[in-house]
Amino acid sequence: MAKNHQEALLKVEHLSKEFPAGSGVFGGRFSKNVVSAVSDVSFEIYPGETFGLVGESGCGKSTTGRTIMRLNRPTAGKVFFEGRDVASMNKADLKAMRREMQFIFQDPYASLNPRMTIGEIVSEPMTIHKIGTREERMERVRELLDLVGLNPEHINRYPHEFSGGQRQRVGIARAFSLRPKLIICDEPVSALDVSIQAQVLNLLKELQERFGTAYLFIAHDLSVVQHISDRVAVMYLGKMVELSDWKRLYAQPSHPYTQSLLSAVPVPDPDIQRDRRRIILAGDPPSPINPPSGCRFHTRCPIAQEICSKEAPEFKETSPGHFCACHFSEPFPIKETHIDL
Template identity: 60%
Template sequence: MTENILEVRNLKKYFTLGRGATLKAVDNVSFSIKRGETFGLVGESGCGKSTTGRTIIRLYDATEGEVLFNGKNVHQLKGKESKDFHRKMQMVFQDPYASLNPRMTVGDIIAEGIDIHGLATGKERMERVHDLLRTVGLNAEHASRFPHEFSGGQRQRIGIARALAIEPEFIIADEPISALDVSIQAQVVNLFEKLQKERGLTYLFIAHDLAMVKHISDRIGVMYLGALVETAGSKELYRKPLHPYTDALLSAIPIPDPDLSQARERIILQGDVPSPINPPSGCRFRTRCPKAMPECAEIMPELVEVEPNHFVACHLYK
């Protein structure tokens, strides 16, 4: 059995707001990722998937729970162990315009991690930068330019090169294609897949584009209002979604064939997403669920294995 490189156990991330209010952005989330695989994390905007990624990499401190990376709790690491962790785990951010320092050249942006970890200096440093630029489909002469001179797709490639510079094992890709033109999205996803094969990388791929997540992911986790409601293999999830929320999400994916599109029933969820400051009691999806039962208001369903490697948090599957 393949070793888990990452284990997330009962992770919670709460933000304290004014007047004593608490925003429960991530609430009791658990999942694991095997070495060398891609785990897709999907859900509506505001469901907590990006906060989950940022808490895993320690941009946020966890309120409760554990994040084990190579068997060590990342939120307890200090000194050299913490520095080593940040070398092994990197992040590609959603906005390629905001994530690059406009006052630094592309060469210095990519080499920042190399400098921090003392991996190379002088000529060797620049050779590494040039190799990384070529790896992501850019040219060596781009190293002397500034971020504003590039398109969105090129900037995202620079962000990927920066993440690769210190030879990480694990990359969190936080909606890395959502800010890009559709014509560029496929190129960036293909680049991710190519790099994974060449370098043996493991990905946590966060997105709301379900069709793209199916394409790149080995397994998928579905989040709703801070909680994980279903996890399964990519093909299994799309073939047989169990949770009513997953079913509704998948019904919204456009189908290029008009005949097939008309044959499939579109599930329209009623009402708005509740506030994570004051989520519903019991199952958080019950206020919009077409299959809600009285017990859904009283008991929060646990994520249980209903079929081999297919987990769902729903009272329909006791």
């Protein structure tokens, strides 16, 4: 379905990714275990849009991003970038695709080569794609460093001479060096101090407005996603459970998992915060090696009924532009009577 009659820049259809997890004898039979990291995920991203992907650690968010980029090969499903199937691309096609799709990594310390100068790190994508002469690339690096709020004179310094926030700015400059159409931001602020997070988010928004770049913004913090995303999808144990524009998702969550996540987001008004009820989920997320039958969330859901353990709910449109996978989908499905006060 086109947004504002635009063609999707990225289209993900029923994407799944499994990883081998050893083998053993179960029930008298020898079998190989697999981790179902991503299961039947579908969404679209349009030019210039920020699509937020949220969920707790281990739900498959980062694996989704890496599989889209084909750093991991998908087990099933399709990924189309500008109408071309990423999974069937050869090396030459992949190289051309990655010029238009870049990655910002979570860890600003591990993602920069400590033996390379800042100039070499930021210019590396241009070197790989044979863009310009060395002098032209260095001039472009100085422009990028200035653009992300770093001193262009520090071009010959090494990563260890910079703070975490400055290193992440270097990673952002590197991602923008080829002026890509889509950047996958894999928790780009989670390793930074809260005061620095706002600066980096504002920088990403400024660069998006300047270049029209689309973002897949992966995070576990709903309050961070709220300030940068146009639409937000929520994942649980490898599956997408809700998708909507951010205003409707935050105003009227229709999946109990989304509602429980939002109940943990602080509200700046102390009177409202004092009267809010926090929804504490029972237990821990199940193992992705052996996910529950039916709805994967039913083992922790306060409103689960018998059907939830037997039938997986369909991920369907419950109102225009709002999708949910729950047998009892409605605004704020967890009522106060369901909360253990």
